[in-house]
Amino acid sequence: MRVLVSTYGSRGDVEPLAGLARRLRELGAEVRVCAPPDEDFALRLAEVGVELVPVGPSARELTLAAPPPSSLPRYAAELIAAQFERVAPAAEGCDAVVATGMLPAAAGALSVAEKLGVPAVSVSFQQLDLPSPYHAPLAYPGRPFPPKEKDNDVLWDLDVEHVNALFGEALNGNRAAHGLPPVDNVRGYVVGECPWLATDPVLDPWREVPDLEVVQTGAWILPDARPLPADLVAFLDAGAPPVYVGFGSMPLHAAPDLAEVALRAVRARGRRVVLARGWAGLAPAVGGADCFVVGEVNQQALFARVAAVVHHGGAGTTTTAARAGAAQVVVAQAGDQPYWAERVAALGVGVAHDGPAPTVESLSAALASALSTETRARATGVAGTVRADGATVAAHRLLDLVARERRPVSA
Numbered sequence: 121m122r123v124l125v126s127t128y129g130s131r132g133d134v135e136p137l138a139g140l141a142r143r144l145r146e147l148g149a150e151v152r153v154c155a156p157p158d159e160d161f162a163l164r165l166a167e168v169g170v171e172l173v174p175v176g177p178s179a180r181e182l183t184l185a186a187p188p189p190s191s192l193p194r195y196a197a198e199l200i201a202a203q204f205e206r207v208a209p210a211a212e213g214c215d216a217v218v219a220t221g222m223l224p225a226a227a228g229a230l231s232v233a234e235k236l237g238v239p240a241v242s243v244s245f246q247q248l249d250l251p252s253p254y255h256a257p258l259a260y261p262g263r264p265f266p267p268k269e270k271d272n273d274v275l276w277d278l279d280v281e282h283v284n285a286l287f288g289e290a291l292n293g294n295r296a297a298h299g300l301p302p303v304d305n306v307r308g309y310v311v312g313e314c315p316w317l318a319t320d321p322v323l324d325p326w327r328e329v330p331d332l333e334v335v336q337t338g339a340w341i342l343p344d345a346r347p348l349p350a351d352l353v354a355f356l357d358a359g360a361p362p363v364y365v366g367f368g369s370m371p372l373h374a375a376p377d378l379a380e381v382a383l384r385a386v387r388a389r390g391r392r393v394v395l396a397r398g399w400a401g402l403a404p405a406v407g408g409a410d411c412f413v414v415g416e417v418n419q420q421a422l423f424a425r426v427a428a429v430v431h432h433g434g435a436g437t438t439t440t441a442a443r444a445g446a447a448q449v450v451v452a453q454a455g456d457q458p459y460w461a462e463r464v465a466a467l468g469v470g471v472a473h474d475g476p477a478p479t480v481e482s483l484s485a486a487l488a489s490a491l492s493t494e495t496r497a498r499a500t501g502v503a504g505t506v507r508a509d510g511a512t513v514a515a516h517r518l519l520d521l522v523a524r525e526r527r528p529v530s531a
Contacts, residue, residue: 121522122214126154126207126229127221128176128199130183130369130399132436134161136245136318136511139342140218142168143515152214154207154229155221156180160416168342175206176225180399184371189262196224197290203228204294211236215522218243219310220318224287226310227303231295239525241518243316245339245435246456250315251276251307252329258455260286283307318514319435322505323442323463335517338510339439346418352394355412359392361427362412363487364446366396370432370453375477379404382430383411385483389491391427420444428470428490430483433457442469445503447490451478469499 123144127133134155141151145168155161157174165172176199187195199222207229211217217233219226220243233240244250248258253272257279259265263286265275283306292302303309317326317336326336348356356362365382372378379395379402386393392410395402396417403413414422419437423429423444431437433450438460441448448470450461461472471486478486489495 121149121216121519122152123149123216123218123518124152124154124207124211124214125218125220126175126203126225126232127219128156128179128225129221130179130434131160131164132369132434133221133245134164135342135436136340137218137220138164138168138170139340139511140514141165141170142342143511144518145169147515147519149515149519152210154203154210173206173210176202180369183369184399186371186373189260192261193286193290196222196287197293199225200228200287200290200294203232204298208232208235211238214238215525216240216518218518220245223249223283223307223310224291227287227291227306228294230310230312231291231298231300235298235300239521241316241521242310242312243318243514245318246459247317247319247324247326247334248456248459250311250317250326250332250334251279252327252332254327254329255459280305280307316514316517318510320439320442320506320510322502322507323439323467324435337514337517338507339435340511340514341439341443341508342511344418344420346421348418348421349414352412352414352417352422355392355394356425361425362386362392362394362410363389363428363430363491364394364396364422364426365402365430366437367398367400367402367432367451367453368396368434368437369399372400372402372453374453375451378402378478381478381480381483383407384480385478385487386430388480388484389487391487391491394422394426427496428487430487433460433464435460438464439506442467442499443503443506443508445500447495447499449473449483449486449490451476451483467498467502468495469502470495 154173154175156179162172217240219229263282314333363386428447429441430449433452451473452458452461453476464470465472
């Protein structure tokens with residue numbers, strides 16, 4: 121069995137795919153992953169024996185460039201075209217396609233599967249992509265929703281209009297060029313009738329809605345056996361558990377001095393700090409013996425040894441911190457991150473910071489709450505409820521899907 125997995129996005133979009141790919145390969149499947157051509161993505165996939173098929177521009181370069189909202193349709197058109205140019209050849213001979221990542225890229229990958237007659241699954245790593253009366257859709261840059269509109273059903277109808285305006289022409293132009301009929305509801309096409317939600321049901325509980333059969337598999341987690349660097353271990357061993365500060369793939373345009381703010385806020389709480397560079401290249405102007413700066417590192421192992429995790433609120437980081445039992449302070453920057461901040465606060469495992477640009481005082485106050493005995497005890501308790509088998513569940517469901525598609529129809 122051969123499976124093609126396609127995405128376009130940041131590390132948080134690629135890391136879960138490595139977890140799925142590992143389980144699929146353990147079950148005997150051959151896996152191909154189409155993703156942005158960033159070196160760290162290729163290295164991570166290579167660790168599970170999967171070669172990266174590069175598609176589109178560097179996700180890191182595109183993120184850090186912060187193109188204006190007006191350029192979104194142009195970039196989307198390029199991403200959709202890239203799916204037909206690069207994903208289609210990679211999907212030849214495959215038995216199933218898994219599509220995720222940015223909506224236009226997923227639309228292109230699903231179109232490729234449709235063209236080849238291959239069964240496909242649409243996957244989301246957070247529920248805000250899926251229409252529901254219980255939450256509003258995420259607004260696209262440059263296309264805000266009416267501030268006074270609170271009816272979620274109305275907002276989802278507006279979302280259909282926005283998505284069609286941004287991506288419809290590019291998608292249907294490419295579909296026509298490959299002999300496919302036009303799509304009149306791009307979001308509906310991507311979501312489909314039975315999307316998969318690859319999140320933990322405790323951290324991200326899905327409430328059933330009519331006409332949408334959501335399969336919540338649990339988060340796709342790649343077990344990380346990489347040892348922590350010796351000098352980092354020595355730092356951890358030299359004192360009380362520090363506070364981790366890292367913002368992953370975020371460019372941090374709203375908080376350019378975040379490294380200095382975080383260092384001072386953590387020191388104000390009498391703690392040492394582990395600072396992750398991330399895509400923004402976080403580093404203090406002047407460090408000290410109480411500050412250790414890391415690059416790529418095993419977060420699963422590191423988070424188990426820290427007192428709290430200060431982060432941006434990506435789905436992957438939130439889940440990893442929750443599994444480790446670390447208290448969290450979420451300083452949301454964009455997209456679905458405010459939602460994850462709300463979930464962390466609602467579960468009592470941490471604090472949702474108010475706004476993307478903390479001050480020393482505001483971050484120190486948030487840390488005081490996160491480091492409280494009550495919050496840390498709650499974080500420890502929730503850790504034992506977070507599932508670790510999401511990738512296994514998804515891999516078996518995918519194998520079952522292919523088996524059903526292959527089964528002959530009775531006369």
